[in-house]
Amino acid sequence: MSVEEFLPQEYSESVKNGSFKWQSPSNIALVKYWGKKPKQIPANPSVSFTLDHCKTLTRLDFQKKNSGEDFEFEVFFEGRKKDDFKPKINTFFKRIESYCPFLKDYSFKIYSENTFPHSSGIASSASGMSALALCMMSLEKELNPEMSEGFFNRKASFLARLGSGSACRSIKGEMVVWGEHENIKGSSDLYGIVYPDEVHEIFRNYQxxxxxxxxxxxxxxxxxxxxxxxxxxxxxxxxxxxxxxxxxxxxxxxxxxxxxxxxxxxxxxxxxxxxxxxxxxxxxxxxxxxxxxxxxxxxxxxxxxxxxxxxxxxxxxxxxxxxxxxxxxxxxxxxxxxxxxxxxxxxxxxxxxxxxxxxxxxx
Missing domain, CATH: 3.30.70.890 (GHMP kinase, C-terminal domain)
Known part of the structure; x- marks a missing residue:
């Protein structure tokens, strides 16, 4: 796929308001991604274990607004308003706006919490940005009900990558490859894919x-x-x-x-x-x-x-x-x-x- 395939056509439905809620896990890379090209493209491919317990839970409330040239959103983390989270999310919205042109049509409230302590030293950008990307994709699917599940997941991973590179590996599990590799069919710099080849039983339920x-x-x-x-x-x-x-x-x-x-x-x-x-x-x-x-x-x-x-x-x-x-x-x-x-x-x-x-x- 190329980036153009994630640019939506005219939406068939309209939605005034609603809410979606997703939980998305963190992941730990086995082969590390370190170094990137412009637009969050990895300098080398990586493969990760998707985790089970370390997750972010995110609820997105949205309300259609009359007009506006700016993004309109509030962020709450574990029950408290977190304005210091807004610059990162604003940057994320700017990066994904062409792929989610509805962003300025709505006022959003983002409620997020982790199942692990926020200041525990576990990076929450992968779980947090992937959960938010999935909420946005749920809204887009309301606008375009014909969207397939496979495309939904690919685009969610694509969007999550634009928020935090490793977030694209948190959409699916158990093992995810991100970055084009000549020996791994379907691998892409644009999104993560479930590792497509044989996996021995010993790696199931790895601790x-x-x-x-x-x-x-x-x-x-x-x-x-x-x-x-x-x-x-x-x-x-x-x-x-x-x-x-x-x-x-x-x-x-x-x-x-x-x-x-x-x-x-x-x-x-x-x-x-x-x-x-x-x-x-x-x-x-x-x-x-x-x-x-x-x-x-x-x-x-x-x-x-x-x-x-x-x-x-x-x-x-x-x-x-x-x-x-x-x-x-x-x-x-x-x-x-x-x-x-x-x-x-x-x-x-x-x-x-x-x-x-x-x-x-x-x-």
Whole structure:
């Protein structure tokens, strides 16, 4: 698909007012996207696990207005008005206006809340922007009832990407690819697709225990970090590395080869942070306890041969990944050895999920 295919024709219906409510999950990349081209196009493809418990719930109320040249909306987060959220949403609306030309026809109220603590250090842009994009698509489907489910999901992912790149991987599950890759049929820079190839049973219900090492605001935002890949001395090599790692994951996913899975996933996590540490200006988002956790995981894996590994997002927190069949032994290790490294002993237990879901207004 090209961007032109997301430009709507004249709508067949009119809608005066209403509400929609969606819940959308966060996701954790296995092959990392770091660096982007204009219009939120990724510099390399990525693949992610869709999470199940870490979600944003968003309700969109809309009312037709007489006229207006500006976007009209209010934002509420966990029951409180949040004007400091408005600039990001205004930017999002500007980016998607040509694809959602009804935006200035309505006055909106956006109510949002997370199932995980807002200041927990878990990025909520993926879940938040994808939930909002899905609400907008529900409104567009009211205006164009003939829209197919497949197109609805593709366009929701396309719109979510324009709010936050990784948000396009939160529409569906369990594993999502974003970014064109010659060996993955249907992959696109414009939206995420459900990983289309064979996946071994061992990856079903994979566990992700998120260790909250540092809940403070990141010293360098992801947007700034992405921009620092322009002119980075290792950028081209990094982009090729991501392509190769995604290629190498295909037989790993099909065969359930956890030894190779661990190597690739941990290599990707450390490569992401290596790019941060070697950019100009350089920066470090890991904390001492991040490294302590990593070393404890390596020691435990060496001693027990249990298939536990880590990945990192663009921050200090550690995602501990392991198969459901080894949950009891590995979770005991996490509680006994790793939780002490978390801020206030906080962690979140999650697992693979199936993607976003529309909620009834009674929920």
């Amino acid at each position: 992700d225990t998120i260790l909250l090492v540092d809940k403070g605001k990141k010293e360098v935002s992801s947007s700034v970090g992405h921009d620092l890949m322009h002119g980075h001395p290792f950028a081209d090599v990094r982009f090729k590395q991501a392509e190769t790692n995604l290629t190498n994951l295909k037989p790993v996913f099909a065969e359930g080869n956890l030894e190779e899975f661990i190597k690739i996933v941990e290599n990707e996590a450390l490569s992401l942070h290596a790019m941060m540490m070697s950019s100009m200006p350089y920066f470090i988002l890991m904390k001492p306890n991040t490294l302590k956790i990593i070393n404890k995981i390596w020691d435990f894996r060496r001693e027990t041969s249990l298939p536990v590994c880590f990945t990192l997002d663009a921050g200090a927190n550690v995602h501990v990944l392991y198969p459901e069949k080894n949950k009891n032994e590995i979770f005991e290790f996490i509680k006994n050895e790793l939780v002490a490294c978390c801020e206030n002993g906080q962690y979140i237990c999650d697992q693979l999920g199936s993607g976003a879901k529309q909620l009834s207004m009674e929920n």
